[in-house]
Amino acid sequence: MPQAGPTPPIEINTAPQPDASVIWLHGLGADGHDFEFIVPLLRIEDRALRFVFPHAPYRSVTINGGMTMRAWYDMHMTPAGIEQDAGHIDEARAILAGLIETERARGIASERIVLAGFSQGGAIALHTGLRYSRPLAGILALSAPLPHVDHLVRELNPANIRRPIFMAHGTQDAVVPYGYVEAGYRLLQAHGVTAEWRSYPMGHQVIPDEITDISAWLRRVIE
Numbered sequence: 001m002p003q004a005g006p007t008p009p010i011e012i013n014t015a016p017q018p019d020a021s022v023i024w025l026h027g028l029g030a031d032g033h034d035f036e037f038i039v040p041l042l043r044i045e046d047r048a049l050r051f052v053f054p055h056a057p058y059r060s061v062t063i064n065g066g067m068t069m070r071a072w073y074d075m076h077m078t079p080a081g082i083e084q085d086a087g088h089i090d091e092a093r094a095i096l097a098g099l100i101e102t103e104r105a106r107g108i109a110s111e112r113i114v115l116a117g118f119s120q121g122g123a124i125a126l127h128t129g130l131r132y133s134r135p136l137a138g139i140l141a142l143s144a145p146l147p148h149v150d151h152l153v154r155e156l157n158p159a160n161i162r163r164p165i166f167m168a169h170g171t172q173d174a175v176v177p178y179g180y181v182e183a184g185y186r187l188l189q190a191h192g193v194t195a196e197w198r199s200y201p202m203g204h205q206v207i208p209d210e211i212t213d214i215s216a217w218l219r220r221v222i223e
Contacts, residue, residue: 007032007055009099012039015048020112020137020222021103023052023096025121027143029069031055035118038206042215047222050108054099056120059088072120073147084147089127096128100136114221116140118206119176123147126165130193131155138164138221140214143204145176146184153191164221165195168210170202 010032026034032053039051060066062076073088096115103113114137117125122144129139130152139160144167146152169181178199185197196217200210 009052009054010036011053012036012051013049014039014045014051018048018050019108020047020114021050021052021108022114022116022218023054023099023103025054025072025096025117025124026056026070027117027119027121028061028071028075029064031070038211041211042218044215044218047219049222050103052099052103054095056092072124084145086148086151089124089147092124093128093131096124097132100132110134110136112137112222114138114140114218116142117144118142119144119204127152129160130188131157133157133159135159136163138166138217140166140217142168142206142210143170143173143176144181146181146188149184149187153187156191156193161191161193164217165193166198166214166217167195168198168200168213170204171199172202173204175204
């Protein structure tokens with residue numbers, strides 16, 4: 001199984017002895033450094049948090065001409081549209097589950113762990129968190145596709161379907177279409193998942209108003 005790269009996850013602590021963790025996964029072609037910038041912008045220095053930014057494995061990405069880059073899973077075109085590799089998604093879930101267990105071994109209760117991610121990273125946060133058998137603090141999915149959501153809804157774990165979930169997407173997203181993700185959100189909702197849905201007038205990105213809302217949400221789920 002691919003590992004999370006030769007480089008250990010990047011860690012940023014907001015206080016000397018963190019009592020909660022945010023495991024934040026990057027998107028396709030990026031790496032763990034991609035969201036380091038967001039920590040000071042969240043303005044939550046009064047919380048003792050450990051931010052963990054892992055690196056995805058290197059993979060050949062079919063939709064990008066077979067180029068090798070960090071990716072949580074491969075993607076390719078089919079007559080029905082973009083197909084996202086289910087086997088790779090399972091491998092990425094195992095990587096994230098291992099990171100959760102690492103935090104628990106360091107003394108952080110599962111109820112104090114947030115899974116977060118952008119784009120592919122958000123997809124893995126949802127696929128992992130909604131199947132996880134212990135209650136989490138919450139799940140944050142930004143501009144994230146929902147591949148194989150029909151499989152996911154058959155494997156939802158009661159431990160997390162009613163935990164805090166924040167899903168956000170840009171109405172002008174040309175990379176991951178807004179309507180596709182909203183339909184996935186509606187399907188999760190129909191199966192009892194109590195996610196909070198936010199839309200922003202943006203493309204495939206993160207904007208200041210969204211960061212403000214993320215900060216408020218994190219303050220609620222990690223008191």
